[in-house]
Amino acid sequence: MHPNQLFRSDDRxxxxxxxxxxxxxxxxxxxxxxxxxxxxxxxxxxxxxxQFHLARxxxxxxxxxxxxxxxxxxxxxxxxxxxxxxxRATVPTWNYVALELEGRVRRMDSDGLEALxxxxxxxxxxxxxxxxxxxxxxxxxxxxxxxxxxxGFELEVLAWxxxxxxxxxxxxxxxxxxxAGLDSAGSPALAELVRRLAP
Numbered sequence: 714m715h716p717n718q719l720f721r722s723d724d725r726x727x728x729x730x731x732x733x734x735x736x737x738x739x740x741x742x743x744x745x746x747x748x749x750x751x752x753x754x755x756x757x758x759x760x761x762x763x764q765f766h767l768a769r770x771x772x773x774x775x776x777x778x779x780x781x782x783x784x785x786x787x788x789x790x791x792x793x794x795x796x797x798x799x800x801r802a803t804v805p806t807w808n809y810v811a812l813e814l815e816g817r818v819r820r821m822d823s824d825g826l827e828a829l830x831x832x833x834x835x836x837x838x839x840x841x842x843x844x845x846x847x848x849x850x851x852x853x854x855x856x857x858x859x860x861x862x863x864x865g866f867e868l869e870v871l872a873w874x875x876x877x878x879x880x881x882x883x884x885x886x887x888x889x890x891x892x893a894g895l896d897s898a899g900s901p902a903l904a905e906l907v908r909r910l911a912p
Contacts, residue, residue, distance in 0.1 A: 714813060714874040714875070714876050717857050717877040717878075717882070719877075719881045719882055720778050720874050720876050720877055720878040720881065721875060721876065721877070722809050723747070727877075727910075728812055728873060728875055729757055729759065730892040731786055731788055731810065731812055731875075731912070732755060732756075732757045732763065732786055732812070733757065734788075734834070735786050735788055735831075736754055736756075736786055736833075736836070736837065737753070737754055737755065737786070737815075738752075738754075738755040738756065738763075738765070738784045738874045739751070739752050739753075739782070739784065739785045739787075740752075740753060740765065740767075740773060740777075740782055740784050740789075740868075741782060741784075741785070741891055742773055742776060742777060742780055742781075742782040742784040742890060743803055744770065744772070744773065744776040744835065745776070746776075749772045749773045749776075750773075751767050751772070751773045753765045753766060753767055754766075754824060754833050755784060755786065756829060756833055756836070756868070758830050758861040761838055761869065761870050762816075762867050762868060762869050762872060763784055763829075763864075763867070763868045763870075763887075764821070764825075764865065764866065764868075765784070765829075765866055766826060766829060766865045766866065767864055767866070768862060768863055768864075768866060768867055769861075769862050769863060769864055770883070771909075774864050775799065777818045777820070777866055778819060778820040778866070778891070779817070779818070779819065780817070780818055781815065781817055781818070781869060782815075782816070783813060783814070783815050783825055784813070784814040784815075784868055785811060785812065785813050785814075786808070786811070786812045786814070787810070787811050787812075788810030788811065788812075788902075788906075788912050789809070789810060789900065789902040789903035790807060790808065790809035790811075790860070790903065791805060791807070791808055791809075791895055791900040791903045792805060792807055792903035793805060793806045793808050793809070793880065793894075793895075794894060796894070797887065797890045797891045797893075798883070798885060798887050798890070798891075799884075799887055799890070803903040808850065808879050808880055808891075808895075808903060808907065809876065810874070810875075810876070810877050810878075810879075810906065811875070811876045812872075812874070812876075813872075813873075813874040813875075814868065814872070814873060815870070815871055815872040815874070816867045816868045816869045816870045816871040816872070817868070817869050817871065818866050818867070818869075819866065819867055820839070820864060820865070820866055821864075821867055821870070821875045823868060825865055825867070826860065826863070826864070826865030827860070830841060830848070830860070830861045831848060832847070834847075834848055838888065841859065855897075866891045873874050875909060877906075879907045879910050880907055888907055889908075891904075891907055892904040892905075892908045895907065904912045
């Protein structure tokens, strides 16, 4: 988390939206085998927990149940050039949106894992629009086989640590120029966040 309080937020709805929109995170844990990270889709329960699944053979799977872990969800990010400031006598920086979630992890039972998968499928298929794919299109034997190869987990979030660094420490005219520069540099999502979320 960035040390500048200006880049933090207590807006829980905004943080939940970030999890929903990005839908993907990294799970970090220190294990007896050393530090490990896993990359996986994530789903917020909306009541202070985040669910995810890992391959049964993943280096983290056997260590997570009952442990404390960290999930990070990263939003848009990009280089900020001093050429976009009214006073160029400064240095480059980086704007980014990131959320760290720390908490205790528990292994889910098979019903919980099944519900997680259906929740992930529904969310992402709905975002695609059109005729959604349904899990029942997979032959039952294949579904059971694939389900047996993964393990579901739920992290109870005990600490929400967001960084929303969008040039809030710059004057309005510089933020407008930064947003225009990001647009021209091919970072429209970050540009839009600078316009909407910075004061």
